[in-house]
Amino acid sequence: MSKKESTSRTLLVALAVSLVSSVFVAGAAVSLKPVQIENRQLDKQRSILAIAGLGEASMSSREIKDLFSSRIKARVVDLETGEYTDAYDPNVFDPLKAAKDPKLSEALAGEQDIALIKRRERFTTVYMVEQDGRLDSLILPVRGYGLWSTLHGFVAVKSDLNTVVGLGFYQHAETPGLGGEVDNPKWKALWPGKTLFDEQGKPAIRIVKGGVDPANPEATHQVDALAGATLTSNGVDKLLQFWLGEQGFGPFLAKLRTQGV
Known part of the structure; x- marks a missing residue:
């Protein structure tokens, strides 16, 4: 050969x-x-339950699904009108996919895009924890850019639509030991009890460098920044301002306050 x-x-x-x-x-x-x-889907349900303070970390997949279906009610919200909509099934609707569809989203630029997400979906899914037929807490999806990545997470608020139950991120690629400390239980423990809005109903929650002064009247709206992770801290600050404001859940929360929960 x-x-x-x-x-x-x-x-x-x-x-x-x-x-x-x-x-x-x-x-x-x-x-x-x-x-x-x-x-x-299971990871997302686990994150929602954890932020709502429900269940245990050691729960099996079946236990997570059963607890989620029995305690959590999902609804799709029209962010432009602040109204619920039945146009989409909340169990299968994908807001992140919708954000990439020009027909279901809008482009953001300049001061509109303080969270650096580029496009905001018109419809998204919120999650309600109900007790005896009444709202116990409301869980809102949030996202925004940190240092290296877009952080995807949830903020849970009590039925007063102001007091924080918890904040957590289920997906990000921030630096371990620095921005990755958004996953640190000690930092997440700083959030429950904080209030998101001022007396006029405007987003007031802020992440501050140097530590929160308990004597400061604004301390109820403040959380310590992550040590050595200024840009990630700023990113969390900005994403909360965005999603709690008029571009995000502002109209929806205003409707709920008017209608009563």
């Missing part, structure tokens, strides 16, 4: 192996996609 024939045969074998491997990888990706989607 000539050297040329040997080289050609080697290349053909390599090509065949690559094609077979590609088929197996593609097949595995397709077959695993439903599992991946279910796991993402």
Whole structure:
């Protein structure tokens, strides 16, 4: 066999192996996609329950699903009108996918986009914890850019629509030990009991450097910044201002206050 024939045969074998491997990888990706989607949904439900102060970290998948379905009610909200809508099924509607669709979202620029999300979906899903048929707490999805990534999370408020129950992020790529400290239980423990709005109903919550002074009248609206993570802290500050304001859940929360909860 000539050297040329040997080289050609080697290349053909390599090509065949690559094609077979590609088929197996593609097949595995397709077959695993439903599992991946279910796991993402489960992680989100776990995060919502944790922020609402429900359940235990050691709960099984079945326990998470059962607790979520029994205590959490999901509704889709029209962010422009502040009204609930039945146009979409809250159990399958994907606000992040909608944010990429020009028909279901709007582009943001300049001062409109303080959270640096580029586009804001018109419709999104909120989650209500109910007790004896009445609202116990409301869980709002929030997101915004930190230092290296977009932080995706939830803020939970009591039925007064002002007092924080909890804040947490289920997805981000901030620096471990710095911006990644948004996951630190000690930092998350600073949020419950803080108030989001001032007496005029405007977003007042702020993250401050140097530590919160308890004697400051504004201390109820303030949370310590993350040590050594100024840009991530600023990002959390800005994303809360955005989503609690007129571009975000402002009209929705105003309607709830008027209608009573």
